[in-house]
Amino acid sequence: MSNIIKLEHVKKQYDDGFVALKDINITIESGKFYSLLGPSGSGKTTILRIIAGFSEPTEGRVLFDGQDITHLDASKRQLNTVFQNYALFPHMNVYDNVAFGLQLKKKEKNEIKKAVKDALHMVQLDGFANREIAELSGGQQQRVAIARALVNEPKVLLLDESLSALDKRLRKDMQFELREIQKKLGITFIFVTHDQEEALAMSDEIFVLNEGKIQQSGSPVDIYDEPVNDFVARFIGDSNILNGRMVKDFEVEFGNHTFECADAGIKPGERVEVVLRPEDLDITSVDKGKLHVRVESQLFLGDHFEIKAIDTDENEWLIHSTNSTKVGKEVGLYFDPEDIHVMRFGESEAEF
Ligand code: ATP
Secondary structure: OOEEEEEEEEEEEOOOOOEEEEEEEEEEEOOOEEEEEOOOOOOHHHHHHHHHOOOOOOEEEEEEOOEEOOOOOHHHOOEEEEOOOOOOOOOOEHHHHHHHHHHHOOOOHHHHHHHHHHHHHHOOOOOOOOOEHHHOOHHHHHHHHHHHHHOOOOOEEEEEOOOOOOOHHHHHHHHHHHHHHHHHHOOEEEEEEOOHHHHHHHOOEEEEEEOOEEEEEEOHHHHHHOOOOHHHHHHOOOOEEEEEEEEEOOEEEEOOEEEEOOOOOOOOOOEEEEEEOHHHOEEEOOOOOOEEEEEEEEEEOOOOEEEEEEEOOOOEEEEEEOOOOOOOOEEEEEOOHHHOEEEEOOOOHHHO
């Protein structure tokens, strides 16, 4: 697969002096689904705007197909953006909204007609051409916005929090549909979201962003299973994070016990932080557990129970279990060695 977009040492300082992006290096390959994932204010939209050409970096370069486009006008870039509020024209019907870009380019009427028909078919809005925008649901408006972008046959589609206005059910459907559209067309999608579940479900690759820096990039599985620092471990999914120390290779100490673990590449004696995911913990009898905890609370969440428990050192544990337990009960916690993820101590975002 070839690289289609590259950001090299991109820095963005706004006029008021605020540095929104510090040193962003990103490579985007063609035909993949990417997410820019981070909390509010982390710089996701700033990156998207720089790629789209609505904003220029203070330092660094943007390459598209190997060409330097850092200062190229947005309208000349082979990409389209779907905005959070869809930015549809409310006084035009669906057809005119989708046709707008092609009409502006003075394309032939029949060509426009066919392109609009194809784009509406792609987003499953056949037969909606004459509807007014106000007569559409949020999900349908979202699809019109995507059709309006697809009609230009962009090489890259940028989507800025474009599912955030939808309710949960519809959002899940659209996640699936977007992914299907992307696969079918084989164009590159770059999707901005603060929702980690959404990014995990949809992406080939995720860039996790915090305070203007990429914290980690990789496949959803890599990022979930091997978070490189505290920030990523806490931001992606729920985590139990405990202080510990490497005893020797394949052995780590935490909670006053030593445990076999996978190779962490960290020297014996070094301080570490240990991450254990709630769904990797099993509740068992006290004698079978590797740790001993007391159940403090239990919530039923539809497909699992979320259990909070306290160990003998007063560490709080979060456990996801398909079985219920009793509040106040003393139980054992069991986990496999490969589910213990060890990070060097203090490997916080500040060091990246
Ligand atoms: P959100 O999810 O809330 O949209 P984001 O991750 O997309 O957040 P950005 O919109 O990229 O974040 O903003 C990054 C930082 O830059 C924020 O602290 C924001 O306040 C700041 N910022 C954005 N635009 C400007 C501007 N024009 N002038 C000064 N600061 C700005």
